[in-house]
Amino acid sequence: xxKVTYPKEVLDKMxxxxxxxxxxxxxxxxxxxxxxxxxxxxxxxxxxxxHKEAISVIREKLFLxxxxxxxxxHPCEDKCKREEVFRQPMAVAALKxxxxxxxxxxxxxxxxxxxEKSQKVAVIGAGPAGAQAALDLRRKGYDVTVYEKLPVFxxxxxxxxPEYRLPRDIIDHEYSLLEDIGVKFKMGxxxxxxxxxxxxxxxxxxIIIAIGAHKGVVIPIPGHDMDGxxxxxxxxxxxxxxxxxxxxxxxxxxxxxxxxxxxxRSARRVGVEEVHLICLESKPDMPAHDWExxxxxEEGIILHDGFxxxxxxxxxxxxxxxxxxxxxxxxxxxxNFNPQYDENIKKTLEVDNVVFAIGQAVDSSFVSEDEIETVxxxxxxxxxxTLQTKTEEVFVAxxxxxxxxxxxxxxxxxxxxxxxxxRFLMGEDMYEDREGxxxxxxxxxxxxxxxxxxxxxxxTTQIDPNLRVQSFEEVDLGFTxxxxxxxxxxxxxxECKLCMKECEMLVDFCECPKELFESILKTGEVDPLIPxxxxxxxxxxxxxxxxxxxxxxxxxxxxxxxxANEGKSPIKGHGAIEVHQALGFSKLFNTAKPAKKDDTSxxxxxxxxxx
Amino acid sequence: xxxxxxxxxIPGCSLPSYNPEVVKKTLEYLQKKLPGTGAILKCCGxxxxxxxxxxxxxxxxxxxxxxxxxxxAEEIIVACQSCFLTMSxxxxxxxxxxxxxxxxxxxxxxxxxxxxxxSDIVFAIHDSCSTRNRPTIHEGIRWIMKEMGYKIEEPPSxxxxxxxxxxxxxxxxxxxxxxxxxxxxRTSEVESDYIVAYCAACRESMVKGGKKSLxxxxxxxxxxxxxxxxxxxxxxxxxxSWVNRYKSKRNINKVLK
Numbered sequence: 001x002x003k004v005t006y007p008k009e010v011l012d013k014m015x016x017x018x019x020x021x022x023x024x025x026x027x028x029x030x031x032x033x034x035x036x037x038x039x040x041x042x043x044x045x046x047x048x049x050x051h052k053e054a055i056s057v058i059r060e061k062l063f064l065x066x067x068x069x070x071x072x073x074h075p076c077e078d079k080c081k082r083e084e085v086f087r088q089p090m091a092v093a094a095l096k097x098x099x100x101x102x103x104x105x106x107x108x109x110x111x112x113x114x115x116e117k118s119q120k121v122a123v124i125g126a127g128p129a130g131a132q133a134a135l136d137l138r139r140k141g142y143d144v145t146v147y148e149k150l151p152v153f154x155x156x157x158x159x160x161x162p163e164y165r166l167p168r169d170i171i172d173h174e175y176s177l178l179e180d181i182g183v184k185f186k187m188g189x190x191x192x193x194x195x196x197x198x199x200x201x202x203x204x205x206x207i208i209i210a211i212g213a214h215k216g217v218v219i220p221i222p223g224h225d226m227d228g229x230x231x232x233x234x235x236x237x238x239x240x241x242x243x244x245x246x247x248x249x250x251x252x253x254x255x256x257x258x259x260x261x262x263x264x265r266s267a268r269r270v271g272v273e274e275v276h277l278i279c280l281e282s283k284p285d286m287p288a289h290d291w292e293x294x295x296x297x298e299e300g301i302i303l304h305d306g307f308x309x310x311x312x313x314x315x316x317x318x319x320x321x322x323x324x325x326x327x328x329x330x331x332x333x334x335x336n337f338n339p340q341y342d343e344n345i346k347k348t349l350e351v352d353n354v355v356f357a358i359g360q361a362v363d364s365s366f367v368s369e370d371e372i373e374t375v376x377x378x379x380x381x382x383x384x385x386t387l388q389t390k391t392e393e394v395f396v397a398x399x400x401x402x403x404x405x406x407x408x409x410x411x412x413x414x415x416x417x418x419x420x421x422x423r424f425l426m427g428e429d430m431y432e433d434r435e436g437x438x439x440x441x442x443x444x445x446x447x448x449x450x451x452x453x454x455x456x457x458x459x460t461t462q463i464d465p466n467l468r469v470q471s472f473e474e475v476d477l478g479f480t481x482x483x484x485x486x487x488x489x490x491x492x493x494x495e496c497k498l499c500m501k502e503c504e505m506l507v508d509f510c511e512c513p514k515e516l517f518e519s520i521l522k523t524g525e526v527d528p529l530i531p532x533x534x535x536x537x538x539x540x541x542x543x544x545x546x547x548x549x550x551x552x553x554x555x556x557x558x559x560x561x562x563x564a565n566e567g568k569s570p571i572k573g574h575g576a577i578e579v580h581q582a583l584g585f586s587k588l589f590n591t592a593k594p595a596k597k598d599d600t601s602x603x604x605x606x607x608x609x610x611x
Numbered sequence: 612x613x614x615x616x617x618x619x620x621i622p623g624c625s626l627p628s629y630n631p632e633v634v635k636k637t638l639e640y641l642q643k644k645l646p647g648t649g650a651i652l653k654c655c656g657x658x659x660x661x662x663x664x665x666x667x668x669x670x671x672x673x674x675x676x677x678x679x680x681x682x683x684a685e686e687i688i689v690a691c692q693s694c695f696l697t698m699s700x701x702x703x704x705x706x707x708x709x710x711x712x713x714x715x716x717x718x719x720x721x722x723x724x725x726x727x728x729x730s731d732i733v734f735a736i737h738d739s740c741s742t743r744n745r746p747t748i749h750e751g752i753r754w755i756m757k758e759m760g761y762k763i764e765e766p767p768s769x770x771x772x773x774x775x776x777x778x779x780x781x782x783x784x785x786x787x788x789x790x791x792x793x794x795x796x797r798t799s800e801v802e803s804d805y806i807v808a809y810c811a812a813c814r815e816s817m818v819k820g821g822k823k824s825l826x827x828x829x830x831x832x833x834x835x836x837x838x839x840x841x842x843x844x845x846x847x848x849x850x851x852s853w854v855n856r857y858k859s860k861r862n863i864n865k866v867l868k
Contacts, residue, residue, distance in 0.1 A: 504789060504792050504793050504796060508789060532662075532781065533782055534782070535740075535779035536661065536780035537774070537775030538743065542772060551780075557663075559663040561663065563665075567667060568664070569663070571784070573784035573787070574785060576784050577784060581654065581656075581658055584654035588857065589856050589857060590652055590654075590860065591650070591651070592649075592651040592652070592678040593650050593651075593863060594649040594682045594683075595618075595647045595649045
C-alpha cells in the first residue's frame with residue numbers, strides 16, 4: 001500500500017473529535033486539585049483493597065500524603081459529583097490519610113534524581129511551597145539549599161496549623177525525603193538577619209522566595225494597643241513550638257476563617273476556659289469549613305456570628321472586655337468589603353485577651369522595593385504565569401505572593417516556581433505549555449444515572465470533645481480499613497468514555513477516540529487493522545454526548561487506503577471477500593426473473609390487500 | 612407479449628446461502644399475495660462498499676441496478692437489512708420496502724398463524740444494527756412473532772439501541788478474534804438460549820456467540836419449533852453456502868419459470 005495522504009476535509013473531521021472528545025478529560029476532583037493528584041485512581045484502588053498501590057499513586061504527585069491527608073483543605077471535595085448532587089462528597093483527604101498512615105513505607109520512596117547540575121538554587125522557607133520547589137529542583141539535579149528561619153520544617157503547617165490536627169512527627173518524617181534526596185537545609189537562619197539577601201544573590205544562580213505570610217494583622221480599633229491584644233499568627237506559633245501560652249481564662253477571638261477556629265481550639269488546650277469567637281458572617285457563611293465550626297462548638301467555643309468589633313475596653317492599659325456590634329451586611333453593592341452595623345445592638349464580653357485572626361501579611365522587609373515590588377500586605381509582585389519577579393533570577397511561591405492560601409495550593413505554586421527556575425537556568429521559553437498548572441476547570445461533562453443512590457459519606461472517628469481539649473493529642477482517628485473501603489467504594493469514577501464501554505474494538509486500540517485520532521493526525525499513519533476492525537454499528541455514536549460519527553471517520557480511512565492500494569483492501573483476510581464477490585457476481589449464482597406472465601392481468605385486483 | 616413486473620423480491624446474499632427452501636417459500640407466498648412480483652438473486656455490492664472500494668461498488672451497484680431496470684420494477688422488496696439501506700440510498704427511482712414491513716400488511720401464510728403458541732421456547736429478538744433507525748421494521752418483526760404465537764424476550768439493547776452481532780463492517784475476515792468477542796458480548800446480554808434474527812449473517816453470529824438461533828423465515832415457513840427441535844448450526848465450509856446459493860437460484864427460476 002502506498003502512503004495514504006489525507007485530504008483536508010477528512011482531517012478536519014478527525015480534528016473535531018480531537019477537539020471535543022472528553023475521553024481524556026480529568027475528573028472534577030483531579031482538575032481542581034492544584035497538584036492534580038489522581039484522586040479517582042487512588043480512591044478506587046482503596047475500594048479494591050489495593051492500598052499499597054493507592055499510596056504509590058498518591059506519591060506520584062504528593063510527597064506529604066499523611067500531612068495532606070489531615071490538613072488539606074481538599075478543594076477536590078467541593079467539586080466532587082457527590083457533593084454537587086447529594087451534598088455528600090467523597091472523603092478524599094481522609095482516604096489519603098488512610099493509605100499514607102497504613103501503607104506508606106519509606107523504603108518505597110523514590111529517591112532518583114537526574115544527572116547533577118552545576119547550578120545552585122536557594123529556597124527561602126521550608127513550608128509547603130518552598131519544600132515542593134526544593135524537591136522538584138533537586139530531582140532535576142540542581143544543588144538546592146533551603147533557608148528556614150524557624151528551627152523546624154513545615155512553615156505554616158508547623159506553626160499555624162495546630163498539633164491536634166497535625167502531629168509534628170508526621171511532618172518531620174515526610175520531610176525526611178528532601179534530606180534523603182540531597183536537599184540541603186539551613187535551619188534557624190533568617191534571611192535579612194543572619195544572612196543578607198545580597199549574599200544569596202551572589203552565591204546562587206536562582207532564588208525562590210517562599211517565606212509565607214507570618215505577620216499578624218490587627219485592626220486599629222480603639223484599644224487595639226492594649227496589653228492583652230494578640231494576633232493569631234504569633235499565638236499559634238508560640239503554642240505550636242511550646243504547647244503553652246501565657247493567657248487569661250476568658251478570651252475573644254475575632255475572625256471567621258479556619259485560622260480563627262485554630263486559635264479558639266488551641267486556646268482551650270492551653271487552659272482558656274471561655275472562648276468567644278466573633279465573626280462578621282452568619283454561621284453558614286463563615287469561611288471556615290462547616291465541620292471545623294462544628295468541632296469548635298463541641299469543644300465549648302461560644303460563637304457570636306454576625307458581629308463585628310466596636311472597641312476593646314480595659315483599665316491601666318490592660319484588656320478587660322470587648323465590645324461588639326451587630327453586623328448587618330459585609331459587602332457593598334459593588335462587592336467591596338464594607339461592613340455595615342446596627343449601632344443599637346451591642347454586647348460587651350468580659351475577656352482578658354482579644355486575638356485577631358483576620359488575615360496575615362508577608363514580612364518582606366529583608367528585600368528592597370527597588371529589587372522586588374510588593375503589593376498590599378507586603379506580598380511580592382510576580383508574573384502570573386512564571387512567578388518571576390522583576391529581578392529575573394528571583395521567583396516567589398506560596399503565600400508570599402498571595403496567590404495561594406492553602407497548603408496544596410502552595411505546593412502547586414512551588415512546583416510552578418521550580419519549573420520556571422529550571423527553564424530560566426536552561427535558557428528555555430518560560431511561557432510555553434503552562435495552561436495545566438494549578439486548578440483548572442475540566443472539560444468533562446457527565447450526568448448521573450437517575451437511579452444513582454445517595455450513599456452517605458462515611459465519617460471518621462474523633463476523640464471525645466471533653467477529653468480532647470485536655471491535650472494536643474490528634475483529634476481525628478482516621479478510617480479503619482473497613483470504613484476506608486466502604487467510603488472509597490462510593491466514588492462515581494467520573495469520566496466520559498461511554499463509547500469505550502460500548503465498543504469492544506476501540507478498547508483494543510486506544511484509551512479514547514481523542515487519543516486515536518490525535519495520533520493519526522500527528523503521525524499521518526494508522527494500522528489498517530484499526531479502521532477495518534470497526535463493525536460500523538454506530539453504537540459509539542449513540543452513547544457519545546457529542547454524537548461523533550466515528551464509523552464515518554473509519555470509512556474515510558478505508559476509502560483512502562483502498563485508493564492507495566490499487567483499489568483493494570489492505571487487509572489480507574479480505575482476499576476471501578474478493579473471491580466471494582467474484583462468485584457472487586458470476587452467472588452461476590445469479591438470476592433475475594420477471595414476474596410470471598399469467599399474473600399480470602390480475603395484478604391490481606389481488607394487490608388490494610395492501611394499504 | 613411484454614411482461615409487466617411491478618415489483619421485485621431481493622432475498623440478498625446471506626439468506627439464499629443459508630436456506631434455499633425459505634427463499635422458495637417466500638417467493639411462492641409473494642406470488643400468491645402479490646402477483647406481478649419478480650425476483651433478483653444478485654449481490655448489491657455492499658461488501659465492496661463496506662471495504663471502502665468506492666469505484667468497485669459503483670460498478671457493482673450499476674450492474675445490479677441494470678437488472679432492476681431491465682425488469683422494470685417500481686418496487687423492491689428486500690429480506691436483507693444491508694440491501695434495504697444500500698438500495699434505499701442508491702435506487703432513488705424504486706420504492707424500497709422491507710419484507711418485515713410488508714408481511715404485516717399482507718398477513719402471514721395461514722399455516723404460520725399461531726404455529727408457535729404451544730412452543731416451550733422463548734425467542735430473544737436480535738435486531739439488525741444496520742436498520743436501527745427503521746422502527747417500522749422492528750414493529751413488523753414483533754408483529755410477526757406475535758402472530759405466530761411465539762414468546763419473545765427483548766434484550767437490554769434492542770430496537771434502536773441494538774448491538775452489532777459482530778459481523779458488520781467486514782470485521783470477521785479482518786479481525787476474527789475481535790468479531791467473536793463482539794458476538795459473545797451480544798449473546799451474553801440475552802437471557803434465553805434461543806435467539807431469532809432476521810438477517811442470516813446475524814443468525815450465524817448468534818450461533819457463534821453460543822446460542823441456538825433461527826432466521827425468522829425459519830419460523831414462518833417451518834416448525835413448530837420447540838426445545839426438542841434440531842437447530843441449524845454454522846456452515847462447515849464455504850462450499851455449503853455456495854451450494855445453498857445455487858439451490859436458491861434454481862428455486863427462484865423454478866417458481867418464476
